[in-house]
Structures are given as C-alpha cells and as structure tokens.
Amino acid sequence: MASVTFDHATRVYPGSETPAVDALNLEVADGEFLVLVGPSGCGKSTSLRMLAGLEDVNSGRILIGDRDVTDVQPKDRDIAMVFQNYALYPHMSVADNMGFALKIAGTPKAEIRQRVEEAAKILDLSQYLDRKPKALSGGQRQRVAMGRAIVRSPQVFLMDEPLSNLDAKLRVQTRTQIASLQRRLGVTTVYVTHDQTEALTMGDRIAVLKDGLLQQVGTPREMYDTPKNIFVAGFIGSPAMNLGQFKVADGKANLAETHIPLTREVLDSLTAEDNNEITLGFRPESLDTTTEGDVGAFPVTVDLVEELGSDAFVYGQLANKEAAQAITSGAGESQMIVRVDPRRPPLKGDTVWVKIREGEQHHFSPATGLRLPS
Amino acid sequence: MPAALQITAASPDPALLDLPWHIPLEDWPEDLLAALPRGISRHVVRFVRLSGRVIAIKEIGESVAYREYALLRDLDRLDVPSVVPVGVITGRRAPDGEPLDSVLITKHLRFSLPYRALFSRHLAPDMATRLIDALAVLLVRLHLTGFYWGDVSLSNTLFRRDAGEFSAYLVDAETGDMHPQLTRGQREYDLEIARVNIIGELMDLEAGGLLRDVDDTVLVGEMLVQRYNELWAELTEAEEFSSADRWRVSARIQRLNQLGYDVGELQMTTDIDGTTVQIQPKVVDAGHHHRRLMRLTGLDVQENQARRLLNDMDTYRVATDQLGEDEELVAHEWLSEIFEPAIAAIPRNLRRKLEPAEAFHEILEHRWYLAEKAGHDVSTQEAVASYVSSVLPNRPDEEAILGLDTATLRAISDTDTEIGVQR
8 A cells, every 4th residue: 555646747738738737746645535626627537647657747756655656657556447347257256257367467376365355355245256247236246346456456546437427326325335445445546526526525635626737635624614716615515605706895895785894814815906806705504594684684586496305505696686797606607505494495586685604704815716814 | 208318310310219218228129129249248238120220229328428429430530440320319218207328329330240259159260369460450550540448358349350360340439538649658558458358358258168279368368468569569660770771661661551551651860971761650541451442443341351352453463464554444344354243143142141352252262272172273253153052151141140059149148138238
C-alpha cells in the first residue's frame, strides 16, 4: 500500500494551447479514498489516466509511495483499474475466475489459493469458490470481478466512473458496496465521477476540478460547509446552493426590498474590483420561513413544490421580478430553492417569506469568485 | 408508452418499430430471434431478423449507448474493420411503465465467426496463431488511427475468413476512446489488457474441454504482444543507413505495401555531410491491396483476398501476354473472363457457404492441388468444376452461422445464456 502524489503534474494535449490538467498538486494518503469530481472536460479523467500511465506527463511528477512513476509503463506501476471488464468465464470456477491473472504471472498454486480465499472472505464469496459463475446472482458476479483486482493486491485502485453503466437502483447499492469494501481493504483508491452526490457519499476526501485546475480539496463536510469559491459552492450539494448578486450599501447586502446585514470583516475584505457588490450563497436548508416585517426577509413566489416525504423543497423566484434574475441555483436561471416543513408545504403560486439563518450565509467576492472571511 | 420511444439512426428502417421494445431483450419471443453464437458478454445481446438481414441488439445504459454508437460511426468513417452501427433506441418502457434499458443496434457482420465457434469446430491446426495474427493487425490499425480500445479480447472481436487467414473486426467499443494520437502508455496498456484477456479466454475454453491444439495458453497471449510489436515497428520505426544505400527507401515502401499499408508521408533527413540518411514513414491507411482491387474492378473484398485476386490477375496478364496493356483494361478482362464465370459456376444453393472472394481463393488453392497431383497445369474452369462437386458441398454455411453442429451449439448455449449470451 502506498500514498499517491501529484507534483505539479501537467498534461497538455498535442495541438492544444491550454493544459487539460494544469500543475496539479495533490497528495492522497496511504489507504485513503479520494474522489476526483467536476463537470465534463474538467481534467478529472485525464488526471486519473496520468496516474495510470495512460497519459504522458508533460511537466511535473507523479509518485506512488516514494517511487517516481512518471515515466514507468502502466503495467509496471502496480495499480489496478477496477471494473474495466467484468465478463466472467463460464467454464472456469469462481476461484479460477478470480485467480487467473496470478496464474498468468506464474504465482505458485498454493499462494494463488491463499490469496483467492482471503479475497473471497472479504467479498462474502467463500462458499461459492468452487462453483461456476452461472450459479451466482448478478451482485455476486460483480463481486467476483472485483475479486480479480483484489487478489493482485495492487498498491492503488483506480476507478473511472465505474457506475455509469448501471441503473439508478444498482448504482446506489454498488456505491455503498465499493465504499465499504475499500475501507475493509484499506487500499489507496482514486475514483473519478461527474456526480457530486457519489463524491460526497463515497470519498474520504474530494478534489473538485474545473478547466484543468484544482479548485479545492477536502472532506465532504469541508467542501459542503466552507466552499472556497463560487464554483465549488454551486457544484457541491443537492439541491444546489442559491447564489445571489447583491449591492453593498450601508453595511448591508441589498437586493430590492431585501437588506441583509454584513459583518465588519466581510465588508473590509471587499476590494475596489468588487465594485460595491457581493455574492451571497445560501443553501436551501439554511432558509427559515418567516414573516414580512422581519429583518433580512425576502418574498419568494412558489413555482413548484417537490415533496420527498422527509423533506419538501420549494422551487421559486424572488417575488420582485426585476431582482429575481440576480439569484440563481442549480435548478436553473433565476430560480431559488427553499427547504420547507414537509408537513405544511405552501401551494403553487403562494408567496412565502424566507430569511437566511444566522451565520449560514456564504460570502464571495464577485471579482475573484473567492470566499471571503466571515 | 410507445410515444416516448426515441430512435436515433442514420437511416432508420421502419421495420424497427415493429419489434417488441416494451419487452426486456431476455424475454423476446423465440420466433424473432436468429440463433447465432456470440462471445462472452456483460450485457444481454440478441440477434434478430429484420428486413432480410440480421441485426444485433444490445441492452445498455443510455449514455453508454449513444457514446458507443458515435464511436462505431467514427470507426466506420475511418474505414477501420468494425461492426456497423444501425442506431440507438431509448425511452423504452414495459407496459406497467417500468423503464427498460436503452439498446444499441448494429448490423450483423455477414460471414463472420466468433472465436468460440471457431475453436470448437476444429477447422485448422494453428487456429490460435491465425486468430492472434488477425487481432494484432486489427489492434495496430486501431492504434494508428488513435483509437484506444480499453477492452481488447477475442470476445470483443469477430473474425472473417481472408484468403485462408483471418481478418478481425472490432465488435464492442464500449470502453474505447478516440484520441488524436495514442501515447506509448495507452498502447502498452491496451496490449496488456489484450494479453490477459486472451489467455483468460483460452483458459476458459481449456476448462470447458473446447480447446484443441494449444498446449500453452500463456504463450499464445504473449504471441500477440510479439506480433503487435513487430508490426508496429515495421510501420513506424525510423531507419538509418548510408547514403550509398538509397535503394532502401523504395525497399521500405515496398515492404509496407506488401504488408498492406499505404505510405502517406516519408520523412527523409540526411546528416550535414550527407553520408547517412534517416527515413521515418508515416503510414496512413491499411488496405493497400483492397483499394487497388477496388479501383481496378469495383470488387469490395478483404485485404488478403484482394492480394490473392490481384496476384491471379497479374498472372493472367503475363499468361495472356498483355504486359504492355493498360492495367484497367486487363483487370476488366480478367473480371469478365475468369472471376465472374468462376463465381457464376457455383450453384445457387451453395452460395451461402462462403463469401465469393473467399470461394475464389479456395478455387485457386484447389487448382494448385489439382495441378500438383496431375503434374501439369489445370485451367481455372476445371478447378471450379472439381471444387463445386467435391469440396464446397462439405463446407458448413457461413453467411450467418446457423448450421453449427448441435453439440457445439449446446456447449456454448448451456454455459453462456446465464451470462447474457444468446445461442
């Protein structure tokens, strides 16, 4: 087992002006489950493929443990790409299906058996080892395929969107399985996905990329609670964070009839480039319903109520039509999302007054996109 | 809910609409299905007769289906041997409203053979070597165009006879990726995946008692790596020699042509005093013979078949004393005097046995045996007559493998249906 280090690792595709991955610095600790996440074209898969040895590193280095593998061929890196291929061989026993790569490598029989048995125990497949794949359920077959990677005991597991081909239900099941299996094995794992929910639920830490640049890396909680910039704020969390463009005057953030007091520290950190504006972020669950006269309250017209049983979300707009477009969220332009009491949801067309809960708003500089101290 | 069904296809066949998309592929009625064997698949695959041809239908996720469809179209456009995509169907629903997986539809490759069928039929003593050679050629071709396969295996390949050898076709591009140019890491990793998969597939046949004439499965897998590396080097490596040996420039081009490749560009550099020359070929396209035959005769056949036919045509040119004649004119004459009469002499009921070009290749082989036995030359007409009466009737139909002996069919279907493979 080993750590993984990206040291100013850069990949520029031939013929391209801008790097697909730009001076990536990232350390994955021994045994850690790190998720690379971001929209398509952000460089997450390229980063993984650089680690796998499938993409050249144009500058910088990649280390596995203390070993510089920048110019080492993929098969000599002691890594395993999981889920590339999970077709099972029908005539071979489950044990042979798991161990055949070791047999090819010339590993002694007794050792193969021992490693297969160990892997089978972790995968709950012990009693099936001598059966044919035909006798297994779909889930068990998938575990046999994982067993193939496990018996090789690689230093690092690499997974590139392994769940993208599964239906929604199986995806959630397999997600949990992979995460718990990784923790039992304790093998350093780098996992790529475009789905932030997958990232939040699976990773010990998450690295968010955009346009080839690392935006932020941290635990799911850190990413959710203290996003470093507007992009991470909007990307992490489902439903997404509401982001609003406010005018700064009289020590307050102002938008139409809404006036939200700002702290001295926030006001001091704004610069001339921000042009007396500020971006406020607030999650749907950071809003409380209140009444019209309350300080900082603003009216939202309800377009749609999504009832999920344990939760209910209002999708709406600021009642003031001109100001409405200043607020956006993952639900679309000039939309706002509010979590409301599922036992007393408003109706479509209602106007609800909401207010950001004290201390739960995020401040960003409109000029740089960066988080401001608060 | 048929209204929600969405068909994406370059030239949609209205008959597609008549298929029971509201039923999971696994449960499709027997009478629709064409019984064709297939490799090991992760997905449910069914072969269906449609408007006089056979199509392959694979159930996969929507985004993956569209991706693979686009990739296969790209490969088709680049003239890489691969299955031809027909379309993608999404928005399938069961009558109870339950959504069903999207499907990718491809044309069934006529006269193609999956490796499992080939191995269990005991066709030639060095079957494994021939298949590996064909796969190495395909992999080199894919890599030259910038295609990273990601899951090279015998199961993901179909084989077609090609003048006694085989040519390989890519069937499954699900894990593939198109790049402007592959890195060495990508090529080597693809090759490593291929090696492990092939050995695994052969070990599986061995475990099932279906493998003949192969003693060491690991060695066969390693052979692929060796063949691939040899071919790659011949096609791409720079060569250096003294400027007195300039004949080596045309020799290299000829060697590449013989291998079936056209040279798009040859970079030639000399050192300052001009004593050594370095050449670096840039191979553009495989299919040198294929294209030459196509230009001369309009026949669309495979590379080795084309080479065989061209050889016969060249011999004809010499034999009829037409060396000074225009190549096109001789080709036309050869086509109408030799090739077409030979093919026309094959009775209609035997035409499903072999592709015409392959049959012609076998006739030429047969002529050689007859001549050797007789101790003198035998005309092509005589050879055709003898071939049609004594050889061809004993061959199985290969247009679409339906005539597999039943024992083989059972061996394949018994073990495979559970893993989503159709008989």
